[in-house]
Amino acid sequence: MLLSRTRTSIVDIARAAGVSKSTVSLVLQKSPLVSEATREKVNAHIKELGYIYNRGAANLRQSKSKIVGIVVNDLTNSFFAELAVGMDMVVQSAGYVQFLAHSGESVDRQREVIASMRENGIAGLILSPARGTEASDIKALVGGDIPVVVVVRNLPGAKVSTLLSDNYAGAKAAVRHLISLGHSRVAFMGGFQDTAVFGERLRGYRDALQDAGIAAEEKYTIHSAPSRAGGVVALERLMTIPERPTAALCLNDAVAFGVCDGLRAHGLEPGKSFAIIGFDDVIEAKTAVPALTTVSVDPQGMGQRAAQLLLKQINSGQRDQEAITTSVRLVVRQSCGAPVKQLEEMA
Amino acid sequence: MLLSRTRTSIVDIARAAGVSKSTVSLVLQKSPLVSEATREKVNAHIKELGYIYNRGAANLRQSKSKIVGIVVNDLTNSFFAELAVGMDMVVQSAGYVQFLAHSGESVDRQREVIASMRENGIAGLILSPARGTEASDIKALVGGDIPVVVVVRNLPGAKVSTLLSDNYAGAKAAVRHLISLGHSRVAFMGGFQDTAVFGERLRGYRDALQDAGIAAEEKYTIHSAPSRAGGVVALERLMTIPERPTAALCLNDAVAFGVCDGLRAHGLEPGKSFAIIGFDDVIEAKTAVPALTTVSVDPQGMGQRAAQLLLKQINSGQRDQEAITTSVRLVVRQSCGAPVKQLEEMA
DNA sequence: TGACCTTTTTGGAACGTTCCAATTATATAT
DNA sequence: ATATATAATTGGAACGTTCCAAAAAGGTCA
Structure with a gap:
């Protein structure tokens, strides 16, 4: 708790250098007012005594802080x-x-x-x-x-x-991309509905579908914790619904990885049997196998x-x-990547 | 930069409550010296004026900080x-x-x-x-x-x-486990040799082999960045060596995940075609597929x-x-798991 | 030399708190 | 009532800085 017996202060230096504390203060602030000779002398003593500037005291005096x-x-x-x-x-x-x-x-x-x-x-x-x-x-x-x-x-x-x-634009772009690959049954996976982020991304997802003339099925929106574990859970839920989707936009990359895990546990291959897009572009996204297509937020x-x-x-x-x-941008990698024909066959 | 026009202080409260600043200070410190009546009066004014305690000033006076x-x-x-x-x-x-x-x-x-x-x-x-x-x-x-x-x-x-x-004990336990599963060609993957952590884990790895009467092959120690990307690189290196190992202890979980990625890219199945143990037990370790056997560090x-x-x-x-x-403990999951006979066949 | 200007240096008050010694108020006993 | 103990309150110095007004030290010039 003790900061020191009593750490050396500006006045100790002043005394040692034979100047006033005001002068030492000026040196510390690199003021041009002080002569070269005294500046050096003071700096020498500062170094020698192992002085540590007390920013707290300065803050107090100046009523400001860094x-x-x-x-x-x-x-x-x-x-x-x-x-x-x-x-x-x-x-x-x-x-x-x-x-x-x-x-x-x-x-x-x-x-x-x-x-x-x-x-x-x-x-x-x-x-x-x-x-x-x-x-x-x-x-x-x-x-x-x-x-x-x-x-x-x-x-x-x-x-x-x-x-x-820009959650809305990112989600919209991602879903548009899935649609352009031929998907029409697209899920939105992960997240709790009480957060603003969830709402914005969901809106983007819905509007992209609507723009393409596809009705957004309520059952294709699957809530879960916004984590990798949540992604696994969400996928389990997804497997049970009829007319199973062939692609999903996930709330974030963590969920997307969880969905990949879940697919593998079912013997399905992410990116081949099912297209996945994440959101965030965390560092692991690009080195994962398959590399994750995602909305990059930096x-x-x-x-x-x-x-x-x-x-x-x-x-x-x-x-x-x-x-x-x-602004965000869609980074296309492997997880959404296979030609759609093949996906349709497997679904 | 300005903390405020000049934020309300202990003396403002004192003035408002009609007591001295010392009394206010005592109230703030919840001193039993002050009477219940004045304590309440002061606290009321504190709340009313929106007073914020200036810990910096107190630190200065007391030559200590929290x-x-x-x-x-x-x-x-x-x-x-x-x-x-x-x-x-x-x-x-x-x-x-x-x-x-x-x-x-x-x-x-x-x-x-x-x-x-x-x-x-x-x-x-x-x-x-x-x-x-x-x-x-x-x-x-x-x-x-x-x-x-x-x-x-x-x-x-x-x-x-x-x-x-306890890096040494953890690495040793992990390798002992691999040996007990029947592996004799075990690699140590990832990390730079100038760090203490690397040295300690490597030592545990070597001693475990030695205890089992297995000579530690120099070429089975493969350096790389201690990251997921580094793991991918390390695996590429591993694939090129003759008498390829059937198992590996990785410097940490990140490397282990990278090695898994690399294996998949080669069409090999982590945990089936090749046994992997990580180190650290990061949260993703238990939800990954296959779940990562690792040394848990908490x-x-x-x-x-x-x-x-x-x-x-x-x-x-x-x-x-x-x-x-x-102390650390080995958490056995799937990534090291398959019966060894099968592994030998595939190698 | 004195007058003047410029460059350096310097006391001392202030920032918002704590803490000590001293004071005042209140209660208790005689 | 006074004396005495106890409880409650208080003024002022101190912590380590900054900043202002003012003083001191040097130069220059007539």
Whole structure:
């Protein structure tokens, strides 16, 4: 708990170098006011005494900080881990540090950790909200005092900036591609219906079918946990329905992998017996066998943009909300790939 | 950058409640010295004015903090992400917050971020070192001022506490199991030889062979990046060698999955045509097809233990180093599973 | 030399808290 | 009522910085 017996401060250096603490402060700030000679002398003593700048004291004096808070709903999901890494990159390069915490989809935990971050003086917050977060929750936590950027999951009604991927367009493009390959019985697999992401992707899926004059069968939409295990479960469900689909758009890549697992367990070959498209383009997507056709979201790039947006707002002091949707693109690989004739035969 | 026009402080509350700032401070600390009546009065004003405790100011006064630093070499690797989540859990529950950063295996970045954390007043540090980190590096950064716990990767010579998994025993058990299934040509796949983890697991692999009276063939040790993509590459290499092995212990699960991918690309069936054992037991291991036999390390539990160890040292002020190795266990699933006779035929 | 300008340096107040010693209020015993 | 113990409250210094106004140190020029 003790930070040190009492760590060496600016006045220790001042005393050692025979100058005033103000001068040492100026040296630390690389002010041009101080003469070359004293600057060197002071720097020598700084090095010698192993001085460590106390940014907390400076923050107190200046009523500002170079700390941002990042709260992510699930760090064990590699999509969000990549997102966090992207943020980390730009935050670090800007000379800031981050409190980075994992809410584990718990709004309680999220509330606590945001409160704690605020007490510790963050200058801004990036939030990938836990499932079930209300717009009013964050208003209560950060009442417009600091800029907030909400990413990935929309929080309708919250007076904050948002950075979302274009879920609707991505899903639509994916399903259009499946249709162009000749599929007409296309499922939408995975996810819980209470999330905004699910809703947007489902809408894209439906509209693509409708545009092609295909009626969207209710039974072809199969809910499950948005995870690999959930994908396995969803596939089991799918196998039981009559007029079984020949292709599926999955809520995300994790579900898609689970569906692949499930197909194999049934002796079916993903990409040959059944066409699959994922969503997110996690790193494993391209090395998996078969390589996963998916909608690429570039989570790392998204994290970078989110952090840039936040830093911009911090530095400009501007608090007006900005809503950005980042474009996505369909990456065609093997999992959707076989000629459709063959698929029809096997179904 | 601005934390607020000037956020409401303890004296604002004091003024509003008609008491002294000292009293407000006592209320905040839940001191029994203050009477019930004034406590309620003060708390009411705290709520009304939307007061936010300034922990930075308190830290300054007390020369201590409730912040820990966590630096992880690669957050996009789900093993390390789980590790971080484990730490997050106990850190948060203890009322601390964490600076959590990703070094991306760069020692430069690692150095910078640790320096930055120190300036921001961390009370302790947990480090999963970037590849190539020297013991002297961390001595330079934290000269015994604060407790440090090094996890996962050993840093021989560093005067810090360490928490490592029992790589040697795990690898040995895995190979012993393969031998008991009848395999005699066993490969060790993946990883770079300059890391401590690689060395320890390799040693376990060799000793298990030796104990069984099998000579360890040099050519059966195949280096590659410790990733899924690396596993694919390693398998390609393996396919070219004469007297091809019938089984392999992989450096970690990521490599093992890559090897599975590679086998499939060659029309071979992991677990049937070739036995595979991974290391780490990441979440996907049990849902993959075939389910991966692996050495379970429980990264989340390890993260928890690491955080507990650090907090203990912070609170006790003790700085003597403690070296813990956490035990591991072999989890037998399908990927190593088929009867050996069949494997021999196919090889 | 003194007057003036420029370059460097410097005390001291302030940021929001804690903590100590000292003070004031309240209760209890005589 | 006074004395005394106990409970509750308080002012002010301190933590390590920054920043302002002001002072000191050098130069230049008449």
